[in-house]
Amino acid sequence: MSYLLTSMEEVRKENEKKQRILELKEAIKKAEAEWNTSDVEKLKKELRGLTNESFLTKIFKSDGRY
Numbered sequence: 001m002s003y004l005l006t007s008m009e010e011v012r013k014e015n016e017k018k019q020r021i022l023e024l025k026e027a028i029k030k031a032e033a034e035w036n037t038s039d040v041e042k043l044k045k046e047l048r049g050l051t052n053e054s055f056l057t058k059i060f061k062s063d064g065r066y
Contacts, residue, residue, distance in 0.1 A: 021050055 024047045031039040 017050060021047065024050070 024043055028040055028043045028047065031043060
């Protein structure tokens with residue numbers, strides 16, 4: 001039962017992360033349209049942080065094969 005709850009929590013966190021990534025992409029497009037370069041750089045940095053974290057999480061969240 002605890003595995004199911006843990007799995008549901010992981011799914012919820014992953015969905016929140018995907019939603020945040022989509023929001024950042026939209027904000028980047030809006031900032032680029034407004035020629036706001038400082039905001040674009042900040043948003044891109046935050047987006048890189050989320051995507052890199054996701055990538056590293058997948059690598060180190062091993063099932064014993066890595």
